[in-house]
Amino acid sequence: MVTERFRPFRFSRAGIRGLKVSATLEMNERVREMWDAGQDVFxxxxxxxxxxxHPKLAEALRANAHQRSYLPALGIRELRETIARFYQQRFQMPxxxxxxxxxxxxxxxxxxxxxxLGEEVILTQPSWVSYAPQAHILGKPVLWVPLQAEQGYQLDIDLLRREMEEDKEQWGNPEVLVxxxxxNPTGTMLAPERVRALADFARQExxxxxxxxxxxxxxxxxVPHVSVAHHYPEGTIVLGGxxxxxxxxxxxxxxxxxxxxRVGEALRRALQNIASSIWSSVSAPVQYAAVVAYSGDSEIDEYVDVCAQMHAIRTRYLYETLVEAGVPCVEPSGAFYLYPNFNQWRVSLVARGIQTSDELAFYLLERYALASLPGSAFGSPPEDLCLRLSSSYLDAGTDEKASALVEAYVADPDPQAFIDNHHPRLREAAACLAEFTADLEKGQQRNVKVIVPAVPAPKPSNLD
Ligand SMILES: Cc1ncc(COP(=O)(O)O)c(C=O)c1O
Known part of the structure; x- marks a missing residue:
């Protein structure tokens, strides 16, 4: 009898080895388990x-269901023209x-x-969860530049310069800055004067x-949105969608x-190669529907503004709850995220066995049914007790609820009434956060004599 020998597949280092299961995935799986078990989770x-x-976009997608051919790798001409016009009008980008x-x-x-693009990638710490794994998969070293809450998470150009100088001795010239x-995750925006300084620095370097x-x-x-491309068009690539x-x-x-x-042309050719070798093109019906999305249709543009206003009200409500509860948190000015910090309750948290942001996020989930993401998922040092909170889900969990919210807001755009009358879940979650911080405060008073060692913050490495 021939016995089959176990021969494991061999995985590439870039693709699989060294990549950890992300905290985001783990958290989502845990929430799913709790939901499946009938538990209520915020x-x-x-x-x-x-x-x-938007109904016009749903209609455009339906009307183009018959589009079934492969399209040009970088997009149909009509769409690229429409997007160029949209960016000219909406963002004054020629x-x-x-x-x-x-x-x-x-x-x-x-x-x-x-x-x-070139070898080393400069990322801010914290930054969106996917940048570092992408660099890792591509085998690119990451230079991390910390953002400080005390500076409103504005990129500090002097710090960036110092970090780059130190790094050049070791690696050569970093060439790409994201x-x-x-x-995401802090909900802050770069101030217009900071954008200008950053553009000048990037050009110089x-x-x-x-x-x-x-x-x-x-x-x-x-805060007005200003793109780096506004001041440094020859060296900036803008991403959107x-x-x-x-x-x-x-x-x-x-x-x-x-x-x-010429730079743009070279990049275009590179992207054309990559796109045609990997994904061929964006799905055809979606490209035709996207023409409508960027057409400057006043109803769609108004809808976008209404959605932005609702995100702002919901996010600011959570922000105000945190501030009232004494949780340090930088004021958000865009997106739907907040990045509160719980370091001031370290004594109380250590007494509960919590030393890292991962542990904090899972404790909040198990004890208070509050799901959040740990700062470590965004490259913050694990001991920095930050959480990313998103206001996007609560009270908008189903299409029916989300539609009802839009209708209610259009009928009465008063922010207080919008929260009071249409956000029972968000208000419950806010109360829960307030209760958690009150508990921490009590624990802090009780355990104040426990001496907590200060842990030096290691930099995240894209190699582990
Ligand atoms: C900062 C940031 N960039 C990019 C993306 C991805 O966007 P897309 O759906 O266009 O891939 C996200 C999505 O979460 C994001 O938060």
Whole structure:
């Protein structure tokens, strides 16, 4: 008898080895288990805009269901022209259709761009969960530049310069800088003067800036959105898409605006190669529907603004709850995220066996049924007790609820009434957070004599 020998498959280092299961996935799985077991969970971990598909876009998608051919790898001409016009009108960016490329989500375009561009990637700490794994898969070293809460999470150019100088001795010149405003996870936006300083610095250092502006149309009206491309068009690639402001993450549509001229042309060719070898093109019906999304249709544009206002009210309500409860949190100005910090209750938390943001997030879930994401998922040092809270899910969990919210807001846009009359879950979650912090405060008084060692914060490494 022939016995079959166990021969394990061999996995590539880039693809599988060394990549840990993300805390995001673990958290979502745990929430799913709790839901399946009939438990009630306040999901503040879910970063997806939930408002309904605009009827004109649903209709455009239906009307184009018969489009079944492969399309040009970088997008149909009509769509690229429409997007160029939209960006000119909405963001005053004088771009031509040849600079526009589309892909299946901005995430895929970002990955393709990282693949096409130079070696080392500069990321802020914290930053969105996917940048570092993408760099890791591509075998690119990451230079982390910390953002400080005390500076409102604004990128500190002097610190960036110092970090780059130190790094150059070891690795050579970093060439790619990823910036993201409005920012996931902190909900902050780069101030216009900071954008200008950053652009000047990037030009001086000849950095290619990947400017992730996927939340550019979800701002709270307190800080104007200014793109680095405004001041440094020759070295900035802007990323955008439909996922956030039109709640169409599942349609998988993203775009990139390349610099004009020879740099842009070289990048276009590289992207054309990558796209045609990997995903061929964005799904045909989605491309035709995207033409409508970027057409400047006044009803769609108004809907985008209404959604942004609702996100702002919901996010600011949570922010105010945190401030009232004494939780340090930088004021959000865009997207639907908050990044509160619980370090001041370290004594009380250590007494409960909590030393890291992962432990904090899971404790909150188990004890208070509050789901959030730990700061460590965004590259913050594990001992920094930050959580990312998202206001996007509660009271908008189903299409019916999300539609009812839109109707209610349009009928009465008063922020207080909108929260009081239509957000029972968000208010419960806020009360829960307040109760948690009150408990921490009591524990802190009791355990104040416990001496907590200060742990030096290690930098995250993209190699582990
Ligand atoms: C900062 C940031 N960039 C990009 C994306 C991905 O967007 P897309 O759906 O276009 O791939 C997300 C989604 O969560 C995000 O938060």
């Amino acid at each position: 999901h503040l971990g879910f970063g997806e805009s939930r408002f309904p598909v 771009i031509s259709p040849t600079q526009v490329v589309v892909g299946p989500g901005s995430k895929s375009l970002l990955y393709a761009l990282m693949m096409a 910036v993201n405003s409005p920012h 000849q950095l290619m800036v990947l400017s992730d502006e996927i939340y550019a149309l979800i701002t709270h009206g307190t 439909l996922s956030k402001h039109l709640s169409l993450g599942g349609w998988r549509f993203g775009l990139a605006i390349l610099p004009a001229g």
